[in-house]
Amino acid sequence: MFEFPVLLGDIGGTNARFAVLERPEGEAVVLDHERTADHPDPSSAIRAALAKGGGGTRPRSAILAVAARVDGPAVQLTNAHWVVAGERIGRDLGLSRCTVVNDYVPVAAGAAGLDPAGADRSLLEPIGGSCTPGRGARLVLGPGTGFGAAALVPYGRQLAIVSTEAGHADLGPCDEEEAGFWPGIDRVGGRVTIEALLSGPGLVRLHAALRRARGGPEETDPAAITARGLDGEPLARATLERFATLLGRVCGNLALTFLATGGVYIGGGIAPRILPVLQAGGFRRAFEDKAPFGAMMETIPTCVITVADPAFAGLSALAREPARFAYEGQVWEG
Secondary structure (H helix, E strand, O other), X not given: OOOOOEEEXXXXXXXXXXXXXXXXXXXXXXXXXXXXXXXXXXXXXXXXXXXXXXXXXXXXXXXXXXXXXXXXXXXXXXXXXXXXXXXXXXXXXXXXXXXXXXXXXXXXXXXXXXXHHHOOOOOEEEOOOOOOOOOOOEEEEEEOOXXXXXXXXXXXXXXXXXXXXXHHOEOOOOOHXXXXXXXXXXXXXXXXXXXXXXXXXXXXXXXXHHHHHHOOOOOOOHHHHHHHHHHOOHHHHHHHHHHHHHHHHHHHHHHHHHOOOOOEEEOOOOHHHHHHHHOOXXXXXXXXXXXXXXXXXXXXXXXXXXXXXXXXXXXXXXXXXXXXXXXXXXXXXX
């Protein structure tokens, strides 16, 4: 059980976001974001965030979601220098309990309350297809600094959250155009993985590979590629369209893996920015192109999570209703 107030943390490779849930029936108070590069460790960033916006609140426990595989009491972030250790944070801040989970655990928990059929556009933006979720698993994933994915699976009266490292699975070409530019993709550790292309750095790799195949201006900033693509610059636009197609294919593959008839919910920092491209059709065609299960795929909703900090709703749910969810994580108790 969590003692209130509970510190909520969503720690990524670029930013660490914090909030405080003062009581079970209240709403989380979101604090300032802190850049991971600006602090030597998580405790420093937490203290800074509390000093700027905590209103003097002293958390009694914490649940922190981190962009890394949580496989021990000390977790090295995948795309940043921090090591996140529940015991150290707990002792630094005088907590009674500190729980560390993969960053897509709370996104999956938050997906339990999402309704594509009655979608509030401040929360969800449907991408083609059905808006009526089935009763099966729900899949959450997202391209951002890296690529995360998890499934929310009904199991008796509980909802089991299955964390994955799907971003590190291999990705290969599926048509003639992809076969043409695929040799020009910069490998990561000798491989082309899902995360190597479906992420911010991956957008740059994809743009560079297309440029090598067809020519065009060089660009190494994913935000600039996105802006140029949305403005119609040909190479950048082609990059965004291919990104959308690859994302649709991967979403479909993972939906088949988990039989995610409850829907696919896309978070991360990139998808909300390229909604017009995702809705243009390539994403959904690739998602549904899964013979002999095309008819089933047509019934599965796909949505982009448009709320700014989707992890906080899930972290709040995990703190309020600890018996409702089953998930893996590291727990330190003082």
